[in-house]
Amino acid sequence: MDRVDHEHEGPTGILGLFHKLKKLIPRHEITKELEELKARAIEASERHKRYSFMEQPAHRSRSYGVDPRLPALYEEIDRLVGIAGPKKEVIELLAMEMNGSSSAKLRVVSIAGCGGLGKTTLAKQVYDTIRSQFSCAAFASVSQTPDVRKILRDIAKGVGFIQNTGDDDEQQLIDKLRGYLQDKRYLVVLDDVWDAEAWKIIKLALLNNDHGSRIITTTRNARIASFISSQGGNVYQMKPLSFSDSKRLIFKRAFGSESLSCTHLGSVPDELLRKCGGLPLAIITIASILNDQHAKSEWDRVLNDIGYALARNSGAGTMTTILSLSYFDIPLHLRSCLLYLSVFPEDYEIKKQHLINRWTAEGLVHAEQGRTKYEIAESYFNDLINRSMIQPIDVKYGQAKACRVHDIILDYIKCKASEENFVTSIDAVGHGYTSDYKVRRLCVSNYNEGNTTLWASKILTQVRSVTIFGLPVKTSLLPSTALRVLDIGDCRGMNDHHLASIERLFHLMYLRLCSRSIHKLPEKIGELQYLQTLDVQGTSINELPLTIAKLQRLSHLYVNREVKFQDGMIGQMLSLEEMRVYGVQSCDQWKSLQEFGRLTKLKILEIKWNSDMPDGSEGIIQAKAIQTYVGTLLSLCNLQNLYITDASRMYPLSLESWHPDASCGLRNLWLKGFPIYKVPNWIVSLGNLRVLKLWIFFLRSEDIVILGAIPSLVLLKLTAAGGTSGRIIIHGSDGFRSLKYFYLSIGCCGTALEFGAGSMPKVEHLNLVLCVHKMEFRNGACSFGIQHLLALSRIEFQIRGYCWDDNECDPTVDEYDGTSQPPHCQIHKR
Helix, strand or coil, X not given: CCCCCCCCCCCCHHHXXXXXXXXXXXXXXXXXXXXXXXXXXXXXXXXXXXXXXXCCHHHHHCCCCCCCCHHHHHHHHHHHCCCHHHHHHHHHHCCECCCCCECCCCEEEEEECCCCCCHHHHHHHHHHHHXXXXXXXXXXXXXXXXXXXXXXXXXXXXXXXXXXXXXXXXHHXXXXXXXHHCCCCEEEEEEEECCHHHHHHHHHHCCCCCCCCEEEEEECCHHHHHHHCCCCEEEEECCCCCHHHHHHHHHHHHHCCCCCCCHHHCCHHHHHHHHHCCCHHHHHHHHHHCCCCCCHHHHHHHHHCHHHHHHHCHHHHHHHHHHHHHHHHCCHHHHHHHHHHXXXXXXXXXXXXXXXXXXHHCCCCCCECCECHHHHHHHHHHHHHHCCCCEEEEEECCEEEEEECCHHHHHHHXXXXXXXXXXXXXXXXXXXXXCCCCCCEXXXXXXXXCCCECXXXXXXXXXXXXXXXXXXXXXXXXXXXXXXXXXXEEECCCCHHHHCCHHHCCCCCEEEECCCCCCCCCHHHHHCCCCCEEECCCCCCCECCHHHHHCCCCCEEXXXXXXXXXXXXXXXXXXXXXXXXXXXXXXXXXXHHHHHHHCCCCCEEEEEECCCCCCHHHHHHHHHHHHHHHHHHCCCCCCCEEEEECCCCCCCECCCCCCCCCCCCCCEEEEEEEEECCCCHHHHHCCCCCEEEEEEEEXXXXXXXXXXXXXXXXXXXXXXXXXXHHEEEECHHHCCCCCCEEEEEECCCCCEEEECCCCCCCCCEEEEEEECECCECCCCXXXXXXXXXXXXXXXXXXXXXXXXXXXXXXXXXXCCCCCCCCCCCCCCEC
């Protein structure tokens, strides 16, 4: 397209003929390259066959999906480290006291965690400890490719069923086991469950006979663990080894003694252990490579080349097998998304939104009817978490805002990405995963003060994606007109001149900048007609060029709150789906919110207000105008997330006049630092609302009733000066049937808080921020009726030594109608 078709109407006549002849050479070269691509495709197909039949002999030839050496390794972990603490916790989840008493109902505990964390060892230890308290017990492995008939026969054998079952089908085995276990108190461990369907069949044989029977499962998939334990059960999430236990283990495995003096190794063992992250099998694998190696040079070698050591060294077969099992269990489309994570360095916090935007720009998200690409990509992200391939960060009720890749897994996928020519990683000192083919995706780690020249090689002329960490590379950043992704958000020292020829990247879909040395975007950025994501947060850009409005495919725009938009710009961005952060520096700028009303595709909008309002009647007039402008946003039927935050000094607003459309799809609504008089009645009509954050001037009992009636509300954060009549009482009849997280901050003293019987039946996390006054705690009794929150598992208290001025807060006032300025409207803290 660049060399042949990306030109406007050419000349005619003799000049036109000459122009066409000039294109014959590039057309011939393109044909030649297509033949090369065809040969590579055939080679890739053969390689895929080799992976399928040569790299997975264990799980294709046997029912066990792990290396046969694993049991011995797990026993070694148990002998060296001990798991008394986790074992006790699992037994407590089973509600099993050591004297044998227990609940009569069948209970299931699922132990979840990534491969190599010691789930099987823990399950075996619990099994051996409590099996004597049951009339019969069985330990069976399920594996990645389960043979359900064999599993049922193993259970039957374990519990002592002596009849011949060799010819029985699944249903016959289920019937026989149910009959045999009908009057018995049994214990069954199902190790390494990968599939919910296999569990459903096996579960049919393990009936609930009200004799206090117990089932323990282990799985790498958090989603499977939750499903298994969804009825009368619990999930135990495996934790990594402590640093001290990890150190004992690596020295015992490497040298035969955990107390051997190894001071000559310096900090290398500690650095190795940090890469292992407490993963027992990773520690043993590395220690096996270093077996009897006392020379520091050998430990340095493994530390510097740990990725290759784990993936290719013959002494690292166990880890490779475990990681390969997890890797090859992933569907092909998801495997590409996992390999893509190899562009990020160790311990890097990968924001979900940024990752999804990059996946989309790279063409890794496959369209499905009835679902947006974001929804599809988010399901990919969650699936990788559930498969324990990535570690979630900042998880709240099923949603993670970011993720991190375990070092060992990262090293593994870097090797795989290199083999597939999927990602090429280069650093300034010459290390990296290089390619013999032309590079498709390039990741550069450049921490060399002298800069690095990269674009001289011909294999970089058609690179599709460039990510740079550290310092800018020497010469141009624009090696290929075929570039789709340019992420230099973690490249410090970028300047305006680096972007001088940005218009040449006419296929660019994703552009991220973050250097404070960048002060403006080139006017010609408007020529990037395929650009979908533009992220300039963290730069010194204060104004966007008018040509931004020409980007008709731009769907995600991330800017600093200081960035100014000229009148009419926003209304022209008709493809915009997400806008963060739109800054409002003055009351006049609120008028521009009306432009968002033209953006029918807008789903996410974040607004930050950063200006005080004037006192007196002028301030009241401005407040009423602002609430009108903000109300127009709720008329956007496709808007899902609306965040208005960081209001400085404002008058409380009345929201009753907003009246959003009945089809409003809001899921998240934040009015943080944006005070309101009362909760509007229309908020109950927001049937999809899951997250709500409000600052209510004085919380009324009517407000509690309205909030409790929101059907899908999961997270509620309220900030209030106090409660009317000096009390905030939440009754059992107030609803909140879906709420799991409740945050309440009371700014004034003298308001009593109380939870009534049956209130907030699903709240798991309670966070209260209260004040003390004159060394006295005046917010009611210390219990607050917390004993009535039956699902509560976590409580946070923040006790502040200051409060809003008593002269400006009157908790006995019933309400204000917003028609005039209340005497305590301006709230100050002391």
